Amino acid sequence: MEETETCPAQRLLKMLSGKWKAEIFRLAVESPLRFNTLLRQIQGSNKQSLSTALKELEEEGLLEKTTIKLKPLHIEYNLTEKGKALIPVFQHLEGLS
């Protein structure tokens, strides 16, 4: 309940934990995300969880939601600058393991 917030990295870490967040992030690096597409791409996931994860990633300022009001009229999620700044961290992480 009460957050003790010891180190700053901890919050980032915390926000990338959750069953689907890393996967969502990975796909967001490749291209803008759309809700139903994501639902099909990430097999095993479900609306509610993706919805929650996207909301949290957005709140953390890693993703940005935009309504595209053209042709097909839809919603897109894109990495923010802060989100992009995480890419090297992931790459470094992949270098290990």
Added chain:
Amino acid sequence: MEETETCPAQRLLKMLSGKWKAEIFRLAVESPLRFNTLLRQIQGSNKQSLSTALKELEEEGLLEKTTIKLKPLHIEYNLTEKGKALIPVFQHLEGLS
């Protein structure tokens, strides 16, 4: 239940998620860990959770458990090389947020 293991960074991320792991890691960077000391250092935690976390960090090869068979005869947890390799990642993470 079934793990899909998409990207390698995911497993690292997964293993640093959990309520106490980041904190344990942070303390391990500073000095070798001892169970009961940790229990006192991390307020709000409990034996069972720490035990589980330490076991998992050990299984991931980030921590190493050693029995010191001298003077007070006790057990120590130290970062492995793989564990140390994560330090820069944490530092980078702190650089953001």
Added chain:
DNA sequence: ACAAGAAGTCAGATTTTTTTGACTACCCAG
């Protein structure tokens, strides 16, 4: 010998996270 500390384990309870299924609202095509 006895008490206390270290390092746990175990079962059960509680809490948090994730999943399910039903339902909404808007737009577009035929």
Added chain:
DNA sequence: CTGGGTAGTCAAAAAAATCTGACTTCTTGT
């Protein structure tokens, strides 16, 4: 005006993570 797609929400259920308290074993100090 009906069906299908997009982008969700909501409440309830199920699953996973965490916490509690009791108990264990080994060692050390007095």
